[in-house]
Amino acid sequence: MKQDTFGAWKSWEQAPEFTHNSFVETIDGGQAFRWKQIANFYEGRWGYNVVRLRYNNGAIEYSLPSESDSIDSLKNLRKYFACDTDFSSLTNSLPWRNDPTLATAIENFNGLRILRQPFAETLLCFLCSSTKQIPQIKAICETLALDLGNPLADESHALPAWGSIARAGESTLRCAKLGYRARYIYQTALFLEEHPGWLEETEAAPTHQARTLLMKLPGVGRKIADCVLLFGAGRLEVFPIDTWVEKILTRAYQLEGFKKPQLQDFARVHFGTSAGYAQQYLFAAARAGYIPS
DNA sequence: GCACAGGTAGATT
DNA sequence: AATCTACCTGTG
Numbered sequence: 668m669k670q671d672t673f674g675a676w677k678s679w680e681q682a683p684e685f686t687h688n689s690f691v692e693t694i695d696g697g698q699a700f701r702w703k704q705i706a707n708f709y710e711g712r713w714g715y716n717v718v719r720l721r722y723n724n725g726a727i728e729y730s731l732p733s734e735s736d737s738i739d740s741l742k743n744l745r746k747y748f749a750c751d752t753d754f755s756s757l758t759n760s761l762p763w764r765n766d767p768t769l770a771t772a773i774e775n776f777n778g779l780r781i782l783r784q785p786f787a788e789t790l791l792c793f794l795c796s797s798t799k800q801i802p803q804i805k806a807i808c809e810t811l812a813l814d815l816g817n818p819l820a821d822e823s824h825a826l827p828a829w830g831s832i833a834r835a836g837e838s839t840l841r842c843a844k845l846g847y848r849a850r851y852i853y854q855t856a857l858f859l860e861e862h863p864g865w866l867e868e869t870e871a872a873p874t875h876q877a878r879t880l881l882m883k884l885p886g887v888g889r890k891i892a893d894c895v896l897l898f899g900a901g902r903l904e905v906f907p908i909d910t911w912v913e914k915i916l917t918r919a920y921q922l923e924g925f926k927k928p929q930l931q932d933f934a935r936v937h938f939g940t941s942a943g944y945a946q947q948y949l950f951a952a953a954r955a956g957y958i959p960s
Numbered sequence: 961g962c963a964c965a966g967g968t969a970g971a972t973t
Numbered sequence: 974a975a976t977c978t979a980c981c982t983g984t985g
Binding site for chain 2: 891
């Protein structure tokens with residue numbers, strides 16, 4: 668990969684408001700797996716986009732590969748960061764006034780956003796994620812990109828399209844350290860090859876129906892389906908329950924003995940129409956040690 | 961050496 | 974319908 672092909676740093680005038688904490692947590696806190704810190708900036712990839720971002724006293728600055736179209740890139744950046752969504756207003760609407768745990772999480776990560784990632788890529792990344800830690804998921808995604816993805820403007824690689832995975836076969840995936848996830852991903856790739864338009868229709872479907880459809884895919888259960896809907900389709904009401912969130916709910920909210928469906932009900936009632944956004948605040952705060960888990 | 965990690969699916973009670 | 978287990982691999 669060439670290192671000196673990026674243009675000058677510019678201010679992203681229409682950037683959302685971040686704190687340093689919420690900026691880093693949004694791009695590199697487990698929603699997305701293709702950001703890496705380099706010196707004082709982060710380099711990220713999604714679709715055919717490559718961008719460097721850095722936080723500078725409340726402002727966000729960007730640098731693009733010199734060949735890329737900056738109008739196009741800024742448009743894609745706005746979509747990726749869901750700039751049409753008013754997260755400040757959504758934060759205010761969360762029940763932090765009578766929820767000290769959530770209040771602590773918001774205090775520490777105020778300005779956190781839910782990304783709007785490409786649907787197909789989000790599915791792939793979260794199919795890689797089961798019982799893996801974030802650094803390992805990132806490593807697997809990088810390997811898949813290098814082995815099967817198309818080259819990008821800086822000569823790094825995009826994540827592979829599902830068609831490339833179907834053509835590659837399961838043994839290639841095993842080489843990417845996917846382990847038992849390789850079979851799920853390969854079978855999913857074959858299914859998507861046999862059903863053109865399925866992903867697009869699923870992305871556009873109402874949330875409940877979209878979840879049911881996603882869970883037909885091999886290796887996609889409730890948790891992965893919900894992550895795809897939240898991080899790859901902007902369904903902010905969706906509340907993924909992983910091991911972290913389960914611990915937070917059972918301990919901080921004293922819901923010992925509650926099973927997953929009961930926890931889902933609690934989250935829907937207590938956190939409301941942006942429950943998934945609350946989930947991400949809680950997840951961030953628990954991982955950082957601000958709230959017990 | 962061994963438990964554990966952003967789960968899921970199939971078997972067994 | 975609820976609970977147990979195998980499934981891969983890297984990390985501590």
